[in-house]
Amino acid sequence: MAKGRSPRVPGAAAAPPVSALGSERDRIIDAALSLIAREGWRRLAMAAIAAEAGLPILTLYRTFRSKPAILGAFFRRIDEMVLAAPLEASEDERPRDRVFDLLMRRFDALQPYRAAIEVLGRELPTDPLAALGAGARLLCSIAWMLEAAGIATDGLRGIVAVKLTAAAYLATGRVWLRDDSPDLAPTMAALDRRLRGIERWFGSGRQGQRGAAAASG
Numbered sequence: 114m115a116k117g118r119s120p121r122v123p124g125a126a127a128a129p130p131v132s133a134l135g136s137e138r139d140r141i142i143d144a145a146l147s148l149i150a151r152e153g154w155r156r157l158a159m160a161a162i163a164a165e166a167g168l169p170i171l172t173l174y175r176t177f178r179s180k181p182a183i184l185g186a187f188f189r190r191i192d193e194m195v196l197a198a199p200l201e202a203s204e205d206e207r208p209r210d211r212v213f214d215l216l217m218r219r220f221d222a223l224q225p226y227r228a229a230i231e232v233l234g235r236e237l238p239t240d241p242l243a244a245l246g247a248g249a250r251l252l253c254s255i256a257w258m259l260e261a262a263g264i265a266t267d268g269l270r271g272i273v274a275v276k277l278t279a280a281a282y283l284a285t286g287r288v289w290l291r292d293d294s295p296d297l298a299p300t301m302a303a304l305d306r307r308l309r310g311i312e313r314w315f316g317s318g319r320q321g322q323r324g325a326a327a328a329s330g
Contacts, residue, residue, distance in 0.1 A: 138176055140166040142190065145183045150228035154180075154236040154243075181243045184233075187226075188250045194222040196261055208315035209308045211262035216282055216304055219258070220289050220297065231290050255279045264315050274314040281307035 144165035148157055157180055163170040177183045195218045200211055223230055237244045256266045256275045265271050281304070288303040 137166075137168060137172055138186065139190075140168065141173055141176055142183055142187050145180070146187065146226050146229040149232050150226075153232055155239065181246045184243065184247060185250050188247075188254060191219060191222050192254050192257055195219050196257065200261065207312070208262055208264050209312040212258065212264070212278065212315065213301075213304060213308055215258045215261055216278075216285070216308075217297075217301060219254075219282075220286075220300060223289075227290065230286075234286075234290070251279055251282075252276070255282060259315075262315075270314060270316070274311075277311040277314055278308075281311060 141162060145157065145162045148161055148165055152161075159173055159180070160170055162183070163173040166173070177186065195215055200214060233247075237247055252275055255278050259266050259271075259274060259278060264274060266275050284307055285300060285304040289297070289300040292298075292300045
């Protein structure tokens, strides 16, 4: 397993309550996630999201035009949390280790929303348009994770790397949803095992070392 990882967030937490503080955009996202965790995706109504956020529905209309748009904004928020801090990569670190770090950061960032993620995993497939949008958003997110790890995502090799990494992430996500350990050790073991199986698609890592050095410089 990859060494020197940051500490895991203990246990699973419910989605945090909607706060009157923060931007209206964040309040809407948090309200939607709280409602998804409690009532599901299929029953989620825009008026209910506005009420949960304590905002007039006009504000919701001006900010997001649909439920999938809110979901996309949530995924973008997670991307930004993951990419905010540069990777602390050593010269001999393998590309797989950097991808491992970034995807575990992603699971950490999702911990407070695990109940909502579990519901989405069950119900999104019944909403084909929303599922298609979420799938495209995930591939975009994974491409950014690989780019942050210094792995090229253009060309045939890059496209395959993105799709295989997304599949590894989704498969690991099923373990993460059941993982109540304090350090997410089962999740880390599952992710490490799956990344080992596809690491040949990540290349030699020379580009990654230059990218990591530039990010930390």
